[in-house]
Amino acid sequence: MPELEVEHVSVYYGTNQVLQDISMTMEAHTVTALIGPSGCGKSTFLRLFNRMNDFISDFRHEGSILIQGQDIYAPQQAVEELRKRVGMVFQRPNPFPKSIYDNVTYGLVLQGVRSKAVLDEVVEKSLRQAALWEEVKNDLRKSALALSGGQQQRLCIARVLAVEPRILLMDEPASALDPISTAKIEELIYDLKQQYTILIVTHNMQQAGRVSDKTAFFNYGHLIEYDDTGRLFTQPSHEQTQNYITGRFG
Numbered sequence: 678m679p680e681l682e683v684e685h686v687s688v689y690y691g692t693n694q695v696l697q698d699i700s701m702t703m704e705a706h707t708v709t710a711l712i713g714p715s716g717c718g719k720s721t722f723l724r725l726f727n728r729m730n731d732f733i734s735d736f737r738h739e740g741s742i743l744i745q746g747q748d749i750y751a752p753q754q755a756v757e758e759l760r761k762r763v764g765m766v767f768q769r770p771n772p773f774p775k776s777i778y779d780n781v782t783y784g785l786v787l788q789g790v791r792s793k794a795v796l797d798e799v800v801e802k803s804l805r806q807a808a809l810w811e812e813v814k815n816d817l818r819k820s821a822l823a824l825s826g827g828q829q830q831r832l833c834i835a836r837v838l839a840v841e842p843r844i845l846l847m848d849e850p851a852s853a854l855d856p857i858s859t860a861k862i863e864e865l866i867y868d869l870k871q872q873y874t875i876l877i878v879t880h881n882m883q884q885a886g887r888v889s890d891k892t893a894f895f896n897y898g899h900l901i902e903y904d905d906t907g908r909l910f911t912q913p914s915h916e917q918t919q920n921y922i923t924g925r926f927g
């Protein structure tokens with residue numbers, strides 16, 4: 678069974694249709710890059726998987742989205758439970774104005790976990806997974822806001838990993854970072870796919886090429902092409918894809 682299945686999904690904001698009859702499946706432990714020109718619907722598509730679009734008052738969708746065969750928009754689906762399974766990392770690092778330790782434990786504390794031993798273990802494990810532990814292990818009580826932008830983004834990834842999701846949504850996670858921090862995030866994505874299924878929106882074609890197994894090219898709300906990343910970038914089947922990846926528009 679695929680990890681994620683999207684079946685005939687259309688999305689509207691009011692009367693404006695922004696995704697048009699999208700169907701695709703994603704396997705567990707893969708990285709899928711979502712690419713396409715500004716406004717084509719990539720972020721809207723990404724936000725379907727953790728129901729973040731539900732916050733937008735005139736959002737409406739048709740079709741179904743399944744995680745491990747389960748319809749995440751079914752009436753019995755608890756949205757809180759879904760968001761534990763599907764973590765999200767945003768374009769700009771958004772740590773809470775709290776210590777590094779408290780940022781990582783935030784979700785677990787909300788869930789009622791109080792054991793210091795458990796929390797300590799999760800902090801170390803999550804920071805190690807996010808490739809930040811060595812840099813901060815002696816400063817866990819320091820404010821997260823005192824970290825560099827790249828460190829803050831890895832902290833935000835650690836905060837997401839601490840609640841043990843299956844799926845990670847990343848909306849341009851490195852676009853606000855310098856090249857060295859970007860390279861660290863890319864390495865991290867590569868390592869994390871051993872355990873997670875990852876969807877990443879990126880405007881950076883080289884980045885899509887480096888980190889993803891599959892790439893989906895969107896244009897004007899349509900899924901134009903979805904293929905192995907290597908093939909999509911070297912032998913695209915559609916002229917629109919060819920024009921986009923060679924920089925002729927977008």
Ligand SMILES: Nc1ncnc2c1ncn2[C@@H]1O[C@H](COP(=O)(O)OP(=O)(O)OP(=O)(O)O)[C@@H](O)[C@H]1O
Binds near residue numbers: 695715719720
């Ligand atoms: N909250 C909203 N209310 C109404 N329309 C919206 C909202 N958010 C996005 N849209 C519209 O939906 C379309 C798709 O936007 P979306 O942000 O998903 O595209 P995108 O491909 O991620 O763009 P970008 O690369 O610029 O971030 C656009 O036409 C946008 O104007």
